[in-house]
Amino acid sequence: MFNVETIRQDFPILSRKVNGKPLVYFDNAATSQTPQQVIDVIVDYYSNYNANIHRGVHTLSQEATDLYEAARHKIQAHFNAKHAHEIIFTSGTTHGINLVANGFSSFLKKDDEVIVSALEHHSNIVPWQMLCERTGAILKVIPMNEDGELILSEFDALLSKNTKLVFVNHVSNALGTINPIEYIIKKSHEVGAAVLIDGAQSTPHIVPDVQALDADFYVTSAHKICGPTGVGMLYGKEAWLKKLPPYQGGGEMIDEVTFEKTTYADLPHKFEAGTPNICGGIAFGAAIDYMNNVGFENISVYETELLTYATEKLLEIEGLKIYGTSDKKTSVISFNIEDIHPYDVGTILDKLGIAVRTGHHCAQPIMDFYKIPGTIRASFSFYNTKAEIDALVEGVKKAKMMLS
Numbered sequence: 001m002f003n004v005e006t007i008r009q010d011f012p013i014l015s016r017k018v019n020g021k022p023l024v025y026f027d028n029a030a031t032s033q034t035p036q037q038v039i040d041v042i043v044d045y046y047s048n049y050n051a052n053i054h055r056g057v058h059t060l061s062q063e064a065t066d067l068y069e070a071a072r073h074k075i076q077a078h079f080n081a082k083h084a085h086e087i088i089f090t091s092g093t094t095h096g097i098n099l100v101a102n103g104f105s106s107f108l109k110k111d112d113e114v115i116v117s118a119l120e121h122h123s124n125i126v127p128w129q130m131l132c133e134r135t136g137a138i139l140k141v142i143p144m145n146e147d148g149e150l151i152l153s154e155f156d157a158l159l160s161k162n163t164k165l166v167f168v169n170h171v172s173n174a175l176g177t178i179n180p181i182e183y184i185i186k187k188s189h190e191v192g193a194a195v196l197i198d199g200a201q202s203t204p205h206i207v208p209d210v211q212a213l214d215a216d217f218y219v220t221s222a223h224k225i226c227g228p229t230g231v232g233m234l235y236g237k238e239a240w241l242k243k244l245p246p247y248q249g250g251g252e253m254i255d256e257v258t259f260e261k262t263t264y265a266d267l268p269h270k271f272e273a274g275t276p277n278i279c280g281g282i283a284f285g286a287a288i289d290y291m292n293n294v295g296f297e298n299i300s301v302y303e304t305e306l307l308t309y310a311t312e313k314l315l316e317i318e319g320l321k322i323y324g325t326s327d328k329k330t331s332v333i334s335f336n337i338e339d340i341h342p343y344d345v346g347t348i349l350d351k352l353g354i355a356v357r358t359g360h361h362c363a364q365p366i367m368d369f370y371k372i373p374g375t376i377r378a379s380f381s382f383y384n385t386k387a388e389i390d391a392l393v394e395g396v397k398k399a400k401m402m403l404s
């Protein structure tokens with residue numbers, strides 16, 4: 001049974017005060033909070049089996065290696081990858097995207113085309129622009145509509161036999177729109193293009209099945225799903241990962257090194273140069289266990305309830321406009337009130353202990369589309385409550401009164 005009050009007890013940070021008020025944490029799309037179960041795993045690692053992995057014959061090294069590899073298997077099972085070696089530990093979504101973009105430098109030539117969407121986070125735009133600069137490939141953009149949805153007929157028109165790669169997010173971090181990636185993947189494959197899905201915003205809410213989706217690459221960060229910062233995963237189909245050149249050179253990723261020639265290690269180690277974030281990887285596995293214990297079905301039902309409630313309550317405030325009005329969205333509300341600057345509202349909310357995001361949310365093209373400098377973004381997680389939403393609504397009303 002899902003009981004939010006019981007769940008909240010797992011998160012020590014939720015009982016702290018900010019500016020003398022109980023913390024209301026609505027910046028979950030930037031990073032999620034960490035439950036005690038995951039904190040315990042981190043403390044246990046450094047207290048009991050901190051050691052470098054894969055190379056030691058000693059007991060600590062073997063224990064750390066076993067736990068790290070067990071985490072890889074947990075991630076494999078969670079995302080339904082066919083093989084554990086298709087899961088590459090990264091430092092996060094940004095690293096995963098850069099790894100793939102760098103690898104595609106070897107495959108693209110001048111005038112090849114790659115397609116991005118108008119709804120992307122900068123980390124799924126900039127690495128590809130760099131790739132295009134290196135190779136002479138052309139970047140095309142799937143446009144969006146007023147509701148914050150991708151215009152699929154325009155996407156269809158962009159596809160051709162020149163299209164080599166398509167990269168879109170599963171869920172937009174700025175608006176919460178859930179993109180029709182099944183369609184995008186299917187259509188891209190029809191012209192022989194590979195697809196990378198940025199799953200940083202979907203994985204806290206949805207369990208993607210990478211085989212059913214037929215995604216070529218799927219990336220996410222642990223810190224968006226109750227895990228620590230500085231660790232994430234890149235899923236890649238085995239055939240692609242075998243073809244892609246390594247990203248970084250160093251220890252761990254080699255088979256044999258001489259000054260004449262180095263041969264690379266097998267997957268996944270070919271892409272895991274240097275000492276990884278061992279503790280982070282293990283804690284990532286623990287975070288996935290935690291989320292599965294809460295249950296994604298429960299999470300989905302409850303977060304939808306929060307989203308509906310918050311949308312209704314906020315829209316009662318005169319002059320408040322919500323950006324991102326697709327009926328397929330996660331529990332994210334991006335909004336502005338009249339011409340008041342989002343930053344000023346955010347500052348007043350902080351005085352009330354309420355944490356929201358203000359600004360362009362690393363998605364400037366979306367703000368340009370709406371011709372606004374930014375929004376106030378409240379993003380809800382399964383540990384938030386309706387009482388907290390009431391506090392937000394009161395806070396926004398107060399800010400509006402003070403600022404208009």
Ligand SMILES: *Cc1c(COP(=O)(O)O)cnc(C)c1O
Nearest residue numbers: 092093094121123173200201221
């Ligand atoms: C957070 C986020 C990223 C970046 O993740 P990092 O952990 O900072 O690498 C990329 N894309 C989306 C959609 C995000 O929400």
